[in-house]
Amino acid sequence: MGISVTDLSKHYGPVAAIGGVSFEIADGEFVSLLGPSGCGKTTTLRCIAGLEHATGGRISIGGRLVSAPAEGLLVPAHERQIGMVFQSYAVWPHMSVRQNVAFPLSVRGVSAADCASQVAEALRVVGLEHLADRHPSQLSGGQQQRVALARAIIGSPAVLLFDEPLSNLDAKLREGMRGEIHRLQRRLGIAAVYVTHDREEALSMSDRVIVMEQGRIVQVGTPRDLYRRPRSRFVADFVGKVGLIALHRQGDGWASTDGTAILVAPGEPCGPTALGAVRPENIRLLRGGEVAAAPEVNLLSGIVTEAQYLGPFTEYVVDAAGASLRAFAQMDLPVGAPVTLGIAAEHLVLVPDA
């Protein structure tokens, strides 16, 4: 059940927008497609919706094969039983809120009484009962987004698809809507695919995140997994701030370019050189001389080159071990101050350097 995508590809003329993408999404699972603009997220989602015709691969929704161009099978969008929220909301300006939400039921010939009760329920869920007879032009952006949401969930679709639904909202509203969309999906217990280029959205809402780059999947995992154990420089960089230390093999272990031996987290063996990736919040910043040696902790001496005071803490850039590393600390240090960085081995993750 849920959604199953196998070796999906989509070509525009000679250009491959997506080249061989496979994943499974279980019922009740919330999965994000995350990646930079132009990497093929929207195209993947639209292929699932049937708004774009895939050029290869297979797609099943709820156990039913809906797209298999090799066999000449293409179920049109209106027969796929999906709920979708568009980036532009796509709330029809010539219909009232109630008519907008009722549309998926009314085109399917649901009786008026049934329709009215389901619409009322859907509007209640998104908190718009009191605006049912307004027209979209009389609604704020956030309210229009709720209309789109109500329209997507009405009549219990088999899957829910979201294409950057929050990108047109202001920051405050966005955070509120995140929680709301997540709760809603949990309640309905159906598979959801959420396209975004905002890593916070992806990390905070998803059960799993699929990271894409140039039409391909580069890593799939839970938000924690992705953040803590990125498998490439691209993923490490894309899901959060990261410091990268160039490393090469030295005996059994690793060393930085200036020859310091570096302890790293156990992981897959790489080639003769690699990058050690560390998140800023995992770097302990110590004043120049303070050295509190501990097992399994790398101690690197460096110089503060930049400092940005952000309120709760200061973000420092420190040159150490031949790299520029970001670190957060509450103490105040001037630029040029000598410091020591403490990085626990478990927080230094190896990724290939190419």
Place this chain on the structure above:
Amino acid sequence: MTGIAKRAGTRGGAASERILHGLYLLTFAAVLALVMLPISALIYGSFRTSAPGEPVGEWTLRNYENLASQGVLNSMWTTLWIGLVSAAFCIILGTALALVVHRTDFRWPRLMTTLIGLAFYFPSFIVAMAWIIMGSPGGVVNAVLGDLLGLEWPRVDIYSAFGIVFVSVLHQVPFVYLTVRGPIIHMDASYEEAARAAGATPMTVMRRVTLPLLGYSLASSFILVFVLSIEQFAVPALIGIPGRVTMLATQLYLLVRFSPVDYGLAAAIGLALSAITGAAIWAQRRITRAGRLTTVTGKAGRVAPIPLGRWRWAANLFCFGFISLALLLPMVILIYTSLLRWFTANPFAGMYTWRNYVFMWESDSTWQSLWNTLIVSGVGAVMGVTLGLMCSYFTLRLRPKGHGWLDLLVVLPFGVPGIVLGLGLLWAYAFLPLPLYGTIAVIIVAFVTRFLPYATETVGGQMVQIDRSLEEAAWVGGANRLRAAQRIILPLIAPSVQGAYFLLFMAFFREISAAILLYSANTKVISISIWAFFEQANWGQASALSVATTFVIFAILLVIGWLVSAGRRF
């Protein structure tokens, strides 16, 4: 989960596809026939020695050789320079009007917009007739100059190239005004405010920022007016034929209607004229496409109006002077002429009578032509808009195989002057085994073909603005394509469909050039009846019918304006 079962009940997907496919084929066939029949008939005719339908003719290149004859070259030259000079005057006057009305503290912008709108719908052949009555050698102006003021000099003669330019400009300035008005109003105010902040005076801003930013709009408008000037028929025929100033459109008419008749040469001239207008339209579309990338952002801003100060009298004189020449004076003269028993330039010597109106009221043929006009306009516009709507939907939304060809076919009539289209149909229906010749249907066919691009531009202009996702949301919500078109697209473009209907109705009501070669005694439309009276030198009848027609047109405008503003309240 009862909901799933309910959502699953989608029917009619395949049927909807079949219906849409059928509609597409039908639309394609109709447009292909409408556009390509007259054009290919014309091309055929241009290689023949004989008149349409005559069995004796043979193949020849003579008609193209004759294009290079002195007579044709002269008319080509006349056509081009009259077109360029008219277009230049129109652009200057029309832009100046728009700037005065919308960018200064001119006192009556709304009144002026309304009056210019009326002038836009005032038929060109009626303006031409009025100015002939005023400006002919024995006309009102010379009478005033000579008899009233006792001057020996000057005298005016409307029957000249100058006369054609004069009347064309009066008729077409409103078109320029209406096309540059939008860009002037919607221009992003911040460009001009930045120039003001940089220390420029209002006049410098106008010269250095506003006008250059309007460049694309002005260039596009210039080309369109040039095309209107060289393809028009009524004005050069009414003024130019008596004055022996021949433009290509009138030469074509003379070759078909008066001996020595030469249909083949007429066809070649028609193609030559179409080549010029077609190339101009092509250039215009390139310019608009390039221009769309710049300047006008749609964020209308309020720039502080330029104070007219002590030049207010000049601005008022300019605006109301233009309206007087283009609208008021012609109306007064026509009313005056329609009330005279015999024409005289001196209103104190006139014998006044209602008999022109009485005759008009009692004449069966006038009623017949009114009835014909209403059928042609009412029914023809429905057909034109329906076809235009289909074309827009298929070329902009559904985009099935071959839609690019449909898109091209549909703009071709833009490049074909009305009288050329008429000639093409004349050739075509002489060969087709259809009993269409001499019926009202052939006039409808001609008008629909000629104005089809106007319908697709109007409807398509709004259709492209409907975000794709609005339609996609309906598909995802379970509506098949037909259903989505019907419930989402159609309601959203309804205003432009109404607009296109109105545009076509008014155009059909006034059109003369496409009908002049196709009408028969029973299929006269009002414009042709007026034309016929005027040709018989029956100025009284022509004026009475013109006055009546003008009042009908203005009454329709009034009703539509009222309906639109009533509709806006919801």
